[in-house]
Amino acid sequence: MRTGRLKAKPEHGEAYYHCVSRVVDRQFIFGDSEKEMFVQMMRKYERFYGVRVMTYCIMSNHFHILVQVPKRPEVMPSDEELLAEIKRIYSVEAFIQLRWQLQQYRKIGAHEAAEALRESFFKRMWDVSFFMKSLKQRFSAWYNKKAARRGTLWEQRFRSVLVQSGDALMTMAAYIDLNPIRAGMVGKPEDYRWSGYAEAMAGRRTARGALAAVVETHQRHPQTVEAALARYRELLYGEGEAMKPGQNGERGRKGMTREQVQKVIAKGGKLNRFEMLRCRVRYFTDGVALGTKDFVNTVFTNERNRFGPKRKTGARRLNHLEAGPLRTLRALRVDAVG
Secondary structure, eight states: OOOOOOOOOGGGOOEEEEEEEEBGGGOOOOOHHHHHHHHHHHHHHHHHHTOEEEEEEEOSSEEEEEEEEOOOOSSOOOHHHHHHHHHHHSOHHHHHHHHHHHHHHHHTTOHHHHHHHHHHHHTTSSOHHHHHHHHHHHHHHHHHHHHTOOSOOBSSSOEEEEEOTTHHHHHHHHHHHTHHHHTTSOSSGGGOSSBHHHHHHTTOHHHHHHHHHHHHHHHOSOOOHHHHHHHHHHHHTTTTOOOOOOGGGOOOOOOOOHHHHHHHHHTTOOBOHHHHTTSOBTHHHHSSEEEOHHHHHHHHHHTGGGSOTTOOOOOBOOTTBOOTTOEESSOOOSSSBO
């Protein structure tokens, strides 16, 4: 029986998730037009479901999205506000039918029925699972029609890691934005068009604000968007290390090969923060939860029924990495870093 997805308790307020999903058989279906359409859909459903995409990266056969899910608001949107959002993602026919139904309920005084109809939408909002499900299903329908194909497009249900705000969140965001660097696709992260960082560097207000908010959870005090993005850039480029002159006065930092990683580990060493972000780290996709020891142990306590009776604590070190205070909920012993 499939275990339910690990999520933060609703009463705990906002939560952050790193979501990953791959195309079936690892097929390279994401060309330029597919990436553009995926991002457009992502932004539409982001707004409808009331979540916030902190950053993302659309690769050739998979995608990463770092999403903030806020606590359900105490005051729900009005009928007009709800209908405005429904209109953005539903067909014209479906929207007209829903609007008529809601208006009829109000007209005849059937307010309980009207609230039940509204709740059928609200129960799906502010939820990472419904956001991801709708996004993947909608893109699948569009792509299958475009490519004249049938059947599932995705390898399996999406994977997610619950991420603590602060250092863990900023590290995860950088890891996502550096995907094209690790793959050797570009020399600089801002040169890969379909990522949160590149979108921010292109001046898109939504992306700039989201990345600035990521940095603020780490710095713990308000700052200008420009200052926050400058701090984030230091992380992407190696914590402010000197950069040799090159194109535009800078040099891209490439990813580490598997052989380079294995040499470090074989010598009993650990990958530093800069190196960690430039190689494949499964803790960031399969670790279930990422944060400080206290954060991960709290998640473990809240989800105690998921684990066997012999396990006493939740937090596990990130083997082979100089990860500082970061801990993970799932210990990975085989191919954890590569």
